[in-house]
Amino acid sequence: MYQLTYLLYKHQWHIPPSMKVTMEVNNRYITIKTHIEGAPKESDFELKNAALALSIEAGSNDLIVKTLYVSIDPYQINRMKSYSSSRKATVAAAPITPGEAIDGYGVAKIVVSGNPEFQKDELVVGFVGWGEYKLVKGGDRLRKLDPMGFPLSHHTGIFGYGGLTAYSGFFEICKPRKGEKVFVSGASGSVGNLVGQFAKLFGCYVVGSVGNNKKVAVLKEKLGFDDAFNYKEEPDLKATLRRYFPDGIDVYFDNVGGDMLEAAVANMNLFGRVAACGAISEYTNASKRASPNMLDVVYKRIKIQGFLVSDHINLYADFVSTIGDHLRNGKIQPLEDISNGVESIPSAFIGLFQGDNIGKKIVCVAED
Numbered sequence: 502m503y504q505l506t507y508l509l510y511k512h513q514w515h516i517p518p519s520m521k522v523t524m525e526v527n528n529r530y531i532t533i534k535t536h537i538e539g540a541p542k543e544s545d546f547e548l549k550n551a552a553l554a555l556s557i558e559a560g561s562n563d564l565i566v567k568t569l570y571v572s573i574d575p576y577q578i579n580r581m582k583s584y585s586s587s588r589k590a591t592v593a594a595a596p597i598t599p600g601e602a603i604d605g606y607g608v609a610k611i612v613v614s615g616n617p618e619f620q621k622d623e624l625v626v627g628f629v630g631w632g633e634y635k636l637v638k639g640g641d642r643l644r645k646l647d648p649m650g651f652p653l654s655h656h657t658g659i660f661g662y663g664g665l666t667a668y669s670g671f672f673e674i675c676k677p678r679k680g681e682k683v684f685v686s687g688a689s690g691s692v693g694n695l696v697g698q699f700a701k702l703f704g705c706y707v708v709g710s711v712g713n714n715k716k717v718a719v720l721k722e723k724l725g726f727d728d729a730f731n732y733k734e735e736p737d738l739k740a741t742l743r744r745y746f747p748d749g750i751d752v753y754f755d756n757v758g759g760d761m762l763e764a765a766v767a768n769m770n771l772f773g774r775v776a777a778c779g780a781i782s783e784y785t786n787a788s789k790r791a792s793p794n795m796l797d798v799v800y801k802r803i804k805i806q807g808f809l810v811s812d813h814i815n816l817y818a819d820f821v822s823t824i825g826d827h828l829r830n831g832k833i834q835p836l837e838d839i840s841n842g843v844e845s846i847p848s849a850f851i852g853l854f855q856g857d858n859i860g861k862k863i864v865c866v867a868e869d
């Protein structure tokens with residue numbers, strides 16, 4: 502039955518009015534089986550199948566969308582815990598209930614629309630799901646997408662939240678000056694690689710830390726970082742940063758927290774700035790918490806500021822136009838790591854915490 506209705510839908514075969522067929526598709530989607538407290542593993546996830554009727558309530562503004570690309574992001578682990586203080590901050594950080602569909606940022610195509618603002622077959626970007634299809638009440642948290650000639654994956658990654666996080670965090674929170682010394686952790690990831698590229702374009706000296714030597718080579722040879730190191734080969738991070746920054750660090754863009762934050766603070770210059778973007782080394786280890794030397798913070802007048810990308814949506818138009826120009830002129834290199842198929846979402850997500858990805862992790866759920 503699923504196959505028949507899917508074929509009818511796909512080929513838009515004519516259905517005589519006398520033949521009452523409710524079109525439906527088989528929707529495969531990912532759920533968590535229970536809350537996750539440590540590092541995520543395959544057995545924490547389930548690939549579910551459910552029939553989804555391709556119809557919406559008469560008079561509603563609802564949409565049914567087909568997911569094309571979905572962004573895979575570390576913050577989702579905090580939503581999967583039984584408790585995390587992060588969930589009070591924004592709607593996007595709301596808890597995920599075991600067994601239920603998981604929402605996530607991405608690009609989708611409209612399959613059915615009851616909303617006059619959206620038409621069938623149009624592309625949208627926003628909160629879709631870790632699944633093949635989604636019923637979106639009122640078209641909530643979705644907007645029309647103009648790809649501007651760029652691949653759809655770019656609208657999940659570099660033009661998405663990762664890109665805006667790097668842009669707003671670096672320019673608004675770090676307030677860099679030309680010639681300053683910038684250190685970025687998680688530097689080959691979605692946010693980190695762009696922070697480093699923005700810093701170089703702006704005229705700063707940039708060093709990145711990453712978890713393997715292949716990533717070191719990508720930063721130095723492909724993205725133009727001045728230097729990079731593999732933190733897993735460095736037994737004393739304070740000494741390592743002293744070696745890479747003999748004149749001290751002016752700006753630290755922190756994606757990882759933990760020991761690296763402590764080491765960076767120890768090496769900061771007077772009036773240094775730390776953008777606390779994320780603390781991935783602490784997300785899966787409840788006993789690990791950075792304790793930077795507060796005497797350094799006070800006497801060196803270091804500013805450590807947390808921020809959320811959602812505070813900087815006002816920069817979006819400016820950001821899209823700037824990044825678009827940089828991409829067209831080859832001044833910024835997009836770094837993407839794409840897996841295929843809804844079934845690959847759990848391993849893609851688990852891989853974030855094992856350092857598997859180089860660049861923005863994306864899953865292509867369907868090409869069209």
Ligand SMILES: NC(=O)c1ccc[n+]([C@@H]2O[C@H](COP(=O)([O-])OP(=O)(O)OC[C@H]3O[C@@H](n4cnc5c(N)ncnc54)[C@H](OP(=O)(O)O)[C@@H]3O)[C@@H](O)[C@H]2O)c1
Binds near residue numbers: 662689716
């Ligand atoms: N404030 C905001 O609004 C905002 C928005 C987006 C993202 N974030 C945060 O920004 C950070 C980066 O996010 P992203 O999307 O760009 O992820 P990502 O860097 O693309 O992927 C995660 C990377 O983190 C590194 N990592 C994993 N476990 C680690 C550990 N224990 N210690 C050090 N590094 C570890 C791994 O690279 P290595 O091989 O280098 O270890 C991994 O590839 C995260 O903390 C995220 O939560 C914040």
